[in-house]
Amino acid sequence: MSSLNASLATALSGLTAAEGAIAATTNNVANANTPGYSREEPVLVSSDPVVLTPLTYGTGVTLQSIQSVRDPILLSQIQQETQSSGQFNSLVSALQQLQTNFTGTSSGIGAAISNFFDSVNQLSTNPTDLSLRQGVITAANNLATSFNTTANALTQQQGNLDLSVVQSVGQINQLTRQIAQLNGQISNLQNVGENAGTLVDQRQQVIDQLSSLVDVSVIPSDNTLTLTTANGVPLVTGQQSFQLTTQTNSAGLHEVYSQGNNITSFITSGQLGGTLQARDQQIPAVENQLDTLAAGLANSVNAVQVAGFDLNGNAGTDLFTPPPAGGTGAAASLSVAITNPSLIAASSDGTSGSNGNAEALYALSTQGIISGQNPSDYYSGIVFNVGNATSSASAEQTASSQVLQQLNDQNSTVSGVSLNEEAANLVQYQQAFDASAQVITTINDMLYAVVNMSTLTG
């Protein structure tokens, strides 16, 4: 092996290795601006030496593989933060929309409550005045309409979020199908020792997209990977994807199923997690508080009303239609039961000039009739809760966005293409190529000399 031919083979291996390295560098440069591309590095190893006792001769270099540079820990962090980011983006969006229904005490329900009690207060100054009585009925109608409008807006928003759940499930199924397909292609390439870096990059991008939709765990195994939801429900195993389905529940909202099991409550992150959180927790909580307020207010006003007497001296009747038992749906169904202004029970003793019952009605405005709070304070509590939830989610969204940006920057330094570095590599490989070519030229000259020497001696 110490022959000139062996040296020629060794030089050729250097030429081939430099050629491969230049190809990797060229691909990096070409993909410098490709989103999700991970830079590739040639893996060069010394070829096995040959021992001709007492000497050992090297046999050159082998380009073992071209591998993509990735940091799995960083990728897992990016994946988790993408889930958080998706969750809080959708949650903040839903809460901001929810917040538009609760604008404080200057408009909406807050203002309607104040206006209603103001109209009652005015009536108490002149209980026989029919225009003031009509004012109370108008204010009560406005109050009921405000409750109805807000409750309906919440129901509509819940319906929109429900549609979003169905759309997200469809997107998840499409992405898991793609990942299963890519798993197969990657596996096929890696089984025959080929570089599947580009496909792995593509798969990582699809996983990132999936992470923004739902919380997923990635479990890599030989040449493939398994994806599950955070609670272990399989989404992709090798080349097989498991489709999620939706079914409507008794409330008409879609629940998410996997292989016959309801997994809705286990989805806590990603866009789908945020949407479910808004649809199933935040909005129902506000609806419940609104119902409590509407039912408490209607029942208290009715109780005072029936204890008094109307303008004709008859016992009072309900001002508001009685809310449903338990209060569920009270805000949406609240309505005024009387249209005749003389039926307002302002009198406490049956005489037309009495304002005792009107004052009792007005006193409700400062009494703890809704879970120990007066109506305005209770409503302010709802406004505060919605605002607080929005602010908290917004802070989480900001933090998530900052962390994701930081992680992506870190990942760029690991996996991104540095054109300066590639230029330096290119010079290095070019010189290696030139040197190997020079060795081949020299050996060629030497072989020529040997051949000529044989001719001379022959």
Place this chain on the structure above:
Amino acid sequence: MTSNHATPTSAFTSDAQIAQAGLAVLAELAASLAGSQKALLKLDIAAVEHSTREQTRLGRALSALLLTGKRTAKFDRQRGKDRSLGLPAAAPELAELRAAANHVLHLSRVQNALLARAQRALRIRTNRAAGLGSTYGPFTARQAAMARWPGRE
């Protein structure tokens, strides 16, 4: 006036002075929180500790100012004046103070969220350093998976 050379709260002679001092402390607090957020993103523990000490000091300074403001407000109420934190309810300083306080509240919430994430990042590194296989899903899911495999730990 900055809280680095905080004026003793008893030295304030007017409501406006309290408001200005409050605004200065809140501005310092906001700057400190912004600094510690950058440190948290870089997982620079020493800088985070430094910022936390600074924030504790500023928090105390703010509490002292609020106490002075409340005392003034109580005194004013006794005299029948409608004031909040020692300032008239419509005072421009009050609106400025509220805006600054809201900004600090938002930054504190972001800080809290970043702390939780830094904790998670450190947990992932610890987890990874322990060398228990290559699963890099959410830590809780990993723990649950480990619990299902008796004898693995």
